[in-house]
Amino acid sequence: MTVETAVPAPAAANDLRNPGMALDLAMFEGHAVNRSAAERRAASLTTRRSVKKDWQAAWLINAVRCIDLTTLAGDDTAERVRRLCAKARQPLAPHITEGLGIAGMRLTTGAVCVYPTMVTHAVRALEGSGIPVASVATGFPAGLMPLHLRLEEIRYAVAEGAEEIDIVITREHVLSGNWPALYDEVAAMRDACGPAHLKAILATGDLQTLRNVYAASMVAMQAGADFIKTSTGKEGVNATLPVSLVMVRALRDYLDATGHRIGFKPAGGMKSAKDALNWQFLMREEMGRDWLDPHLFRLGASSMLGDIERQLEHHVTGRYSSASRLALA
Numbered sequence: 154m155t156v157e158t159a160v161p162a163p164a165a166a167n168d169l170r171n172p173g174m175a176l177d178l179a180m181f182e183g184h185a186v187n188r189s190a191a192e193r194r195a196a197s198l199t200t201r202r203s204v205k206k207d208w209q210a211a212w213l214i215n216a217v218r219c220i221d222l223t224t225l226a227g228d229d230t231a232e233r234v235r236r237l238c239a240k241a242r243q244p245l246a247p248h249i250t251e252g253l254g255i256a257g258m259r260l261t262t263g264a265v266c267v268y269p270t271m272v273t274h275a276v277r278a279l280e281g282s283g284i285p286v287a288s289v290a291t292g293f294p295a296g297l298m299p300l301h302l303r304l305e306e307i308r309y310a311v312a313e314g315a316e317e318i319d320i321v322i323t324r325e326h327v328l329s330g331n332w333p334a335l336y337d338e339v340a341a342m343r344d345a346c347g348p349a350h351l352k353a354i355l356a357t358g359d360l361q362t363l364r365n366v367y368a369a370s371m372v373a374m375q376a377g378a379d380f381i382k383t384s385t386g387k388e389g390v391n392a393t394l395p396v397s398l399v400m401v402r403a404l405r406d407y408l409d410a411t412g413h414r415i416g417f418k419p420a421g422g423m424k425s426a427k428d429a430l431n432w433q434f435l436m437r438e439e440m441g442r443d444w445l446d447p448h449l450f451r452l453g454a455s456s457m458l459g460d461i462e463r464q465l466e467h468h469v470t471g472r473y474s475s476a477s478r479l480a481l482a
């Protein structure tokens with residue numbers, strides 16, 4: 154078997170938006186989440202699996218397809234964004250793609266994710282590539298701005314050419330159990346997105362309980378989120394597997410109740426190829442192969458691609474090169 158044949162076949166494109174639905178508290182109120190069961194289940198994903206070498210390379214190639222290659226730093230510049238976009242167009246060095254037998258595959262990352270004022274640079278740098286630009290918005294990362302300004306920021310990013318908007322929610326609405334306020338906020342943001350897909354960042358590290366994570370996931374989906382996303386990368390605790398499991402179970406329950414397929418984006422603090430494998434195992438075991446496709450799954454990361462590239466180079470050459478040798482995003 155070649156690596157190429159081991160790459161999961163792309164699922165049918167999920168171009169259908171989540172239309173959302175009326176707020177329905179019955180879908181989450183009283184829903185208990187057992188933390189130790191979630192932790193045990195998450196741990197089982199990382200310990201009991203050994204992946205054959207060729208399959209491991211295929212999983213890592215698939216992870217590259219699903220990365221939202223991100224820069225969200227205060228010192229971002231047009232030049233840094235252009236370099237990131239060049240990396241998104243060609244995520245692996247040519248000797249690695251040739252060695253893997255996938256030089257003809259036109260492998261790219263799933264998207265490039267930037268701040269609103271950087272969207273224009275990313276759109277220009279990605280022209281003709283088919284790679285969408287995602288913009289954070291709504292006062293990322295804390296979101297503590299008047300709603301009309303947050304909505305205006307969404308409209309600005311969409312006008313600049315962003316096809317995906319990563320919004321942040323008001324954590325206080327979750328912490329106080331004010332579900333109508335959370336629903337109205339996300340629904341207004343969905344409306345401001347127009348044709349752009351909305352990813353709702355729940356900032357799970359701020360939400361205190363897994364029950365809150367489940368409820369916030371459900372409300373965001375009911376309000377029309379196309380993806381639910383764990384974290385901004387700026388909270389004290391960012392993406393973890395137990396929290397991701399709870400969110401994925403929520404999107405499975407939403408699918409069962411409504412028939413709508415919602416995407417999932419773990420983000421923040423994921424740096425290794427092992428992380429890329431673990432989150433894909435979670436998606437395959439909980440949701441099936443359709444959720445191994447960028448239309449339904451993204452890995453939000455600013456510094457994971459480098460380790461994936463190193464591991465794939467090792468797969469090809471049998472050696473690890475120094476981290477500085479590969480052009481790193």
Ligand SMILES: O=C[C@H](O)COP(=O)(O)O
Pocket residue numbers: 223225266384385386387420421422423453454455456
């Ligand atoms: O949305 C993506 C995250 O902000 C990336 O976080 P990271 O810099 O910890 O990888």
